[in-house]
Amino acid sequence: MTISRRVFLASGAAVAAVTVNQLSRTRVSVAQSNRVLNLYSARHYDTDTALYESFTQKTGIKINLVEAEADKLIERIKSEGANSPADVLITVDAGRLWRAQDAGILQPVSSKILQTEIPASYREPGGHWFGFSKRARVIVYNKDKVKPSDLSTYEDLASPTWKGRLISRSSNSIYNQSLTGALLAAYGDKKTEDWAKGLVTNFARKPEGNDTAQIKAVAAGAADVTFVNTYYVVRLAKSNKPEDQEVAAKVGVFFPNQKDRGTHVNISGGGVVKTAKNPEAATQFLEHLMSPEAQEIFAKGNNEYPMLKTAAIDPMLASYGKGFKEDTLNAAVFGKNNLVALQIMDRAGWA
Numbered sequence: 001m002t003i004s005r006r007v008f009l010a011s012g013a014a015v016a017a018v019t020v021n022q023l024s025r026t027r028v029s030v031a032q033s034n035r036v037l038n039l040y041s042a043r044h045y046d047t048d049t050a051l052y053e054s055f056t057q058k059t060g061i062k063i064n065l066v067e068a069e070a071d072k073l074i075e076r077i078k079s080e081g082a083n084s085p086a087d088v089l090i091t092v093d094a095g096r097l098w099r100a101q102d103a104g105i106l107q108p109v110s111s112k113i114l115q116t117e118i119p120a121s122y123r124e125p126g127g128h129w130f131g132f133s134k135r136a137r138v139i140v141y142n143k144d145k146v147k148p149s150d151l152s153t154y155e156d157l158a159s160p161t162w163k164g165r166l167i168s169r170s171s172n173s174i175y176n177q178s179l180t181g182a183l184l185a186a187y188g189d190k191k192t193e194d195w196a197k198g199l200v201t202n203f204a205r206k207p208e209g210n211d212t213a214q215i216k217a218v219a220a221g222a223a224d225v226t227f228v229n230t231y232y233v234v235r236l237a238k239s240n241k242p243e244d245q246e247v248a249a250k251v252g253v254f255f256p257n258q259k260d261r262g263t264h265v266n267i268s269g270g271g272v273v274k275t276a277k278n279p280e281a282a283t284q285f286l287e288h289l290m291s292p293e294a295q296e297i298f299a300k301g302n303n304e305y306p307m308l309k310t311a312a313i314d315p316m317l318a319s320y321g322k323g324f325k326e327d328t329l330n331a332a333v334f335g336k337n338n339l340v341a342l343q344i345m346d347r348a349g350w351a
């Protein structure tokens with residue numbers, strides 16, 4: 001039996017013993033219990049079920065979940081047009097959230113809770129999307145070959161010191177497009193292209209594999225340094241497989257650019273779909289995601305940093321770093337910069 005059904009029956013049973021006034025109120029709550037929020041999500045963590053259940057318990061609104069890859073969800077909402085059942089879209093990376101906004105499938109939301117609890121740099125200024133958890137793109141190094149004092153900034157990885165010692169996944173990775181988009185905002189086209197060329201010159205191998213593959217290669221000595229999202233390191237450290245734990249033990253995590261603009265931080269986030277049939281419930285759901293209990297579950301699902309300042313950080317993640325200086329460039333800026341960033345990366349040979 002679903003939670004919304006339980007709420008429905010409880011409300012129904014109460015009807016018999018109430019006055020007319022109370023009856024009309026009960027009818028409202030029965031109607032609410034039948035409401036459904038259609039959530040299109042690119043997240044697929046078991047812990048998310050708890051998020052949905054707590055929302056249903058709080059509001060009586062049942063969640064109907066559609067899971068798929070982000071780009072497929074965006075395409076689906078576009079092709080469903082005005083008939084789309086989607087109320088909320090949840091996905092990762094500001095680049096994709098920007099893509100959804102650019103496709104015209106999100107509507108602006110005005111919410112005091114979201115505006116107060118989410119720092120300005122982690123929400124789209126017009127209210128089209130909001131970040132609910134954070135991931136830092138950090139430098140990962142082989143502890144036998146590199147000391148933290150050898151490291152400083154993303155920019156420095158393009159210097160001759162790192163020739164033949166750096167690896168990266170390809171320019172197809174939206175994470176690298178967002179990172180390059182952040183440098184683009186700081187330096188402009190020319191300097192960013194020089195930086196990308198410097199990185200490519202330093203590559204120990206052609207870009208291949210995902211973030212986890214970069215960490216494993218650095219642990220195995222195929223290169224000395226790489227850059228990845230924090231949760232991939234934590235995932236290896238928490239793995240049941242001894243070989244993954246060995247990989248995590250061999251590498252260190254360094255938060256770059258602490259003496260200037262801060263480490264590049266990206267988000268998991270979402271927004272209300274333009275054609276939502278339940279825009280109020282959709283906004284309520286986003287506000288629910290910022291509640292202290294939801295924040296811990298949402299962040300924990302993928303070993304990310306919670307958005308809410310007072311929410312607890314996973315101890316393993318915290319052991320790699322917390323309280324570091326975050327780049328306060330608005331996520332909408334580097335999200336929007338993705339396309340130009342990709343062109344720059346391709347020109348630089350970062351295939």
Ligand code: FE
Pocket residue numbers: 229
């Ligand atoms: Fe990822």
